[in-house]
Amino acid sequence: MYVSNNKIEDAVRIFKEYQGVMRTAEALDAGISPRTLYYMRDEGYLTQLERGVYQLQNKEPLSNPDLVIVARKIPEAVVCLISALDLHDITDEIPHKVHIALPRTSRNPTLDYPPVNVYRFSEKTLSAGVQTKQFDGISLKVFNPAKTIADCFKFRNQIGLDVAIEALKRGISDGKATYKEILKFAEMCRVKNVITPYCTALGNTQTNH
Numbered sequence: 001m002y003v004s005n006n007k008i009e010d011a012v013r014i015f016k017e018y019q020g021v022m023r024t025a026e027a028l029d030a031g032i033s034p035r036t037l038y039y040m041r042d043e044g045y046l047t048q049l050e051r052g053v054y055q056l057q058n059k060e061p062l063s064n065p066d067l068v069i070v071a072r073k074i075p076e077a078v079v080c081l082i083s084a085l086d087l088h089d090i091t092d093e094i095p096h097k098v099h100i101a102l103p104r105t106s107r108n109p110t111l112d113y114p115p116v117n118v119y120r121f122s123e124k125t126l127s128a129g130v131q132t133k134q135f136d137g138i139s140l141k142v143f144n145p146a147k148t149i150a151d152c153f154k155f156r157n158q159i160g161l162d163v164a165i166e167a168l169k170r171g172i173s174d175g176k177a178t179y180k181e182i183l184k185f186a187e188m189c190r191v192k193n194v195i196t197p198y199c200t201a202l203g204n205t206q207t208n209h
Contacts, residue, residue, distance in 0.1 A: 003039040011036050012045070012056065019137030020056040021049070023072050050113050062136045066114035070098050071140040074109045077102055078130055079142040080119060080151055081159055087133065088145045090170040093163055101126055101143070101151075119155060129185055145171050146181035154189040168198055179203065 011032045015022055022030070027037050037054070040046045046054040050069045055062065062068050070077055077100040084099070085091035097115040104120045129147025133140050143151060149171050152164035171177040179199050186192040 003036050007033070007036045008040060008045065011040060015046075015054075015056045021062075021068055021072055021136070021138060022054055024052045024054070026072075027054070050111060060136075064135050066098055067135050067140055068138045069111070069114060070100060070116065071135070071138045073111060074100065074102075074116075076106065077109070077141065078121075078126060079140060080121075080148065081117075081155060082163065084143050084145075084148040085152070085163075085167050087142055088148065088171075088176055090145060090149075090167050090174060090176055091163065092166075119151075119158075125151075125189060128188060144177075146177035147185045149177060149182050150185035150189045150191060150195065153186065153191045153195045156194075165198055168195070169202060172202060 011027075014027070014030045014032060018026065018030075024037065028034065037046075041048060041054060045057055047057055049055050049062075049065055050073065053069050053072050067079070070079070079087065079099065080101040081099040082091065082093050082095045083097075085093065086095050097117045099117045099119065100109075101119050101121045102109075103126060104122065108118060109116060129144045130141050131144050133142055142148075149164070149167050152159060152167050153161075156164045168182070171182070172179065182195065183192060183199065186195045
């Protein structure tokens with residue numbers, strides 16, 4: 001199979017417009033033919049990060065390939081819970097899967113890699129407290145610290161109450177979130193009664209010090 005240099009150069013230019021990472025569907029929509037795409041993969045111009053996700057070979061290695069793949073393959077996902085705590089540096093937990101929030105009505109994502117834990121959110125709680133972060137030039141949605149802490153109490157049975165309490169302590173002490181912000185999202189997530197005693201105890205402890 002032969003592909004002209006002009007087509008390869010055009011494809012490289014398009015990939016660069018996408019920060020060097022594209023899904024197959026994006027590449028085809030942008031005018032790269034399947035023949036060119038697979039030729040570039042087979043000849044080493046592209047690295048396959050995951051099924052249907054390619055990176056230009058001459059780009060710098062991705063700093064966080066797991067999150068870039070999720071952002072490209074599941075653009076509606078919002079990084080949540082332990083993965084969000086890790087991004088905000090308010091936990092010592094190491095996320096062995098990417099924790100993502102999706103609408104209750106969406107299909108389960110099919111990824112060969114990375115492994116993901118999917119949590120279902122209502123439309124209201126999925127759109128609240130969302131930030132956009134850049135990883136390797138790729139936009140990724142993640143809940144802000146206050147919303148993440150509230151979510152940790154909501155999903156405490158899945159991730160552990162100790163993780164949620166530690167996130168609350170770290171979020172407050174590191175200035176990543178305020179009690180007012182956390183309680184606002186806790187009320188939205190219907191865990192205000194659960195989290196309030198911990199906020200009160202923590203506030204009293206800080207006052208006594």
